[in-house]
Amino acid sequence: MLRFIHIVGATAVFGVGQQTGPPPIPNGPSFNDFLRFSCSELSVQRIDPLVTPGMVPSPHLHQIVGGNALAPRMDHPELNITATATCTTCTFTEDLSNYWTATLFFRHRNGSYHKVPLMGNLGLEGQRGGMTVYYTAPYDKKTKVTAFKPGFRMLVGDPTLRAPNPNENEFKSIAFRCFTTPWGPAPANSEIGSPIWDTRSFPSTPCPYGLRINNFFPTCWDGVNIDSPDHKSHVAFPVNGTFETGGACPDSHPVKLPQVLYETIWDTSGFSDTSVWPVDEATGEVKQPFVLSMGDDTGFGWHGDYMFGWEGDSLQRAMDGFCGVDCPVLKKQSISQANKCFKEAVIKEEIDGWLDALPGGMS
Numbered sequence: 070m071l072r073f074i075h076i077v078g079a080t081a082v083f084g085v086g087q088q089t090g091p092p093p094i095p096n097g098p099s100f101n102d103f104l105r106f107s108c109s110e111l112s113v114q115r116i117d118p119l120v121t122p123g124m125v126p127s128p129h130l131h132q133i134v135g136g137n138a139l140a141p142r143m144d145h146p147e148l149n150i151t152a153t154a155t156c157t158t159c160t161f162t163e164d165l166s167n168y169w170t171a172t173l174f175f176r177h178r179n180g181s182y183h184k185v186p187l188m189g190n191l192g193l194e195g196q197r198g199g200m201t202v203y204y205t206a207p208y209d210k211k212t213k214v215t216a217f218k219p220g221f222r223m224l225v226g227d228p229t230l231r232a233p234n235p236n237e238n239e240f241k242s243i244a245f246r247c248f249t250t251p252w253g254p255a256p257a258n259s260e261i262g263s264p265i266w267d268t269r270s271f272p273s274t275p276c277p278y279g280l281r282i283n284n285f286f287p288t289c290w291d292g293v294n295i296d297s298p299d300h301k302s303h304v305a306f307p308v309n310g311t312f313e314t315g316g317a318c319p320d321s322h323p324v325k326l327p328q329v330l331y332e333t334i335w336d337t338s339g340f341s342d343t344s345v346w347p348v349d350e351a352t353g354e355v356k357q358p359f360v361l362s363m364g365d366d367t368g369f370g371w372h373g374d375y376m377f378g379w380e381g382d383s384l385q386r387a388m389d390g391f392c393g394v395d396c397p398v399l400k401k402q403s404i405s406q407a408n409k410c411f412k413e414a415v416i417k418e419e420i421d422g423w424l425d426a427l428p429g430g431m432s
Contacts, residue, residue, distance in 0.1 A: 101393035103205040107190065108134035108159040108168060109407050110198035114414035115429055118143040118167075119222055119300055119374045126416045129228070129363035130172045130428045132187065132333075134158050134199040136165030136378050137412050143167075143376060145220025145295065150378035156410035158199060162400045166378035168202060170284075170333060171228065171371065172362040172420075174427060175340045178347050182424045185359070188279060188336040191252055195404040203330035206388045208313055214327045215290070216385035217377040224300035225286050226372025228363045233269065238306035242285040243371050245271060248278035270368035273357050275341035279334050280359070284373040286329040289318035300374075327388050331373045364431035 112133050115126035123142040133139060136154035143150065154165040173185040187198035206214050225242055227234060234240035244267040246255065255266040261283050272280070287304035294303040304326070310316030312328045337359075346358040360366040386398045420428050 102208050102391075103203050103394075104161075104387055104392050104396060105201060105203050105394050106160045106164075107193040107196040107404055107407065108157075108164075108199045108202050109196045109404070109410070110187065111135055111137065111139060111158045111167075111410065112412040112414055113172060113184075113420060114416060115418070116141045116415055117169075117374065119224060119376060126418075126429065128429055129361075129431050130420060131169045131362070131374075132172045132198065132200075133167060133169040133412075134202075135167040135376075137410055138165060138378065139167050139412050141415060145222075149219075150376070151219075151380045154378065158197075158407050158410045159202065160401055160404060160407050161383075161396070162402050163380040163383035164378070165380065167374075167376045168200065168331060169374045170200070170282075170331060171365075173280075173335050174360050174362065175337075176347055176358050176360050176366070177423075178345050180425075182360070182427055183340075183422070184420055184424075185280075185340065186336045188334050190332060190334050193404065195408070197408040201332040201334075203328070203332070204384065204388065205313070205328040205330070206391050207315060207325075209315065210391045212315060212325070214288075214325045214388050216327065216379070216382070216388055218295055219377070221295040221377040222300060223286060223296075223304050223375050224372060225284055225375075226370070228361075228365070228370045228372050230369040231365060231367050232369055234369065238287075240269060242306075243269060244283045245269070245368060246281040246283075247272040247274065247276040248281065249274075249276065251278050253278075268368075271357050271359050271366070275343065276337045277341045278338060280337045282333050282335070282368075282371060284331050284371065286373070286375060287322075288312040288326045288328045289322035290324040290326050291322045292324040327384070329375060360427070362427060362429075362431060364427060 115130050117127040118141055121127045125141050136157045138150045138154035151165050157165050174182045175185055176182055189196040190201040244262040246267050259266055287306050289305040291303050297303040305319050305322040307316030308319045318325055343355055347356045349356050361370055383399060387396050390398050418428055
């Protein structure tokens with residue numbers, strides 16, 4: 070199991086309220102152990118420069134954050150991300166990368182759909198939608214990682230899946246957490262992916278305080294290719310242990326990369342009334358109401374796309390310094406400044422309010 074820890078707030082908080090299940094992990098990591106920052110919404114639209122480059126519109130809707138060099142096609146080296154972007158929605162201004170995921174919709178019992186808004190993470194509440202991004206170097210503060218190279222890109226997850234991913238590492242790389250109390254009831258410092266607190270597909274009960282979805286990317290690289298035909302084969306997960314515990318990379322992918330984690334927090338507070346949740350026609354039972362923008366009502370098709378775009382050696386400096394939330398070697402802007410960066414959609418279509426169908430007619 071991937072052993073990344075969920076920390077609540079700017080510092081770890083323990084013993085707040087009534088908690089059940091396992092206690093916080095002793096000597097677990099703190100905010101000094103990973104680069105954690107907000108990336109506000111850049112654009113919500115149907116383009117996918119990684120999987121369907123140049124296709125306008127792409128089959129399903131994505132929520133995208135990062136630098137405004139974003140375009141339907143972003144081939145390297147034809148498009149130089151760092152030379153093209155003029156702003157970023159991320160708070161570290163040297164990060165002009167693009168990060169994107171599917172979008173989440175609520176399906177009403179009457180068959181209509183409503184896009185679920187994204188909310189700021191704890192300690193990052195001012196951000197306008199988007200996600201929290203993490204880059205982690207090994208916790209031992211000794212082992213070095215190699216920052217991604219210009220043009221590097223990768224994908225984790227499979228949007229076509231409607232059943233558990235047969236790739237065990239990818240299956241474990243994605244986790245859903247249902248908040249039934251403010252940021253709880255899982256205790257601070259609880260492990261992402263714990264079967265006590267998390268599921269690998271959509272939860273079946275209301276999440277009145279939000280739904281968090283995490284996805285981890287592979288941390289081993291073949292050292293040669295910045296992409297591969299499936300956007301996955303040039304990277305791999307450790308062959309034993311985990312990234313955080315120093316698990317070894319396979320011989321085929323010997324270069325250790327920073328661990329990239331996306332954390333999206335969906336504001337599901339307005340969708341907890343089960344009287345309007347869909348009903349299974351065969352059994353008459355109430356069904357969980359959430360569906361991803363590619364028509365997935367299981368959650369197994371969750372996926373994340375990554376396109377590297379840090380300026381110069383900025384990410385390498387941050388990783389060499391084992392930066393935490395505060396990283397003096399990086400330039401930073403306020404969340405309110407990051408919120409000002411945006412990218413107009415290439416294709417204008419209705420994505421807000423109540424819709425008769427998902428954008429693109431996905432089902």
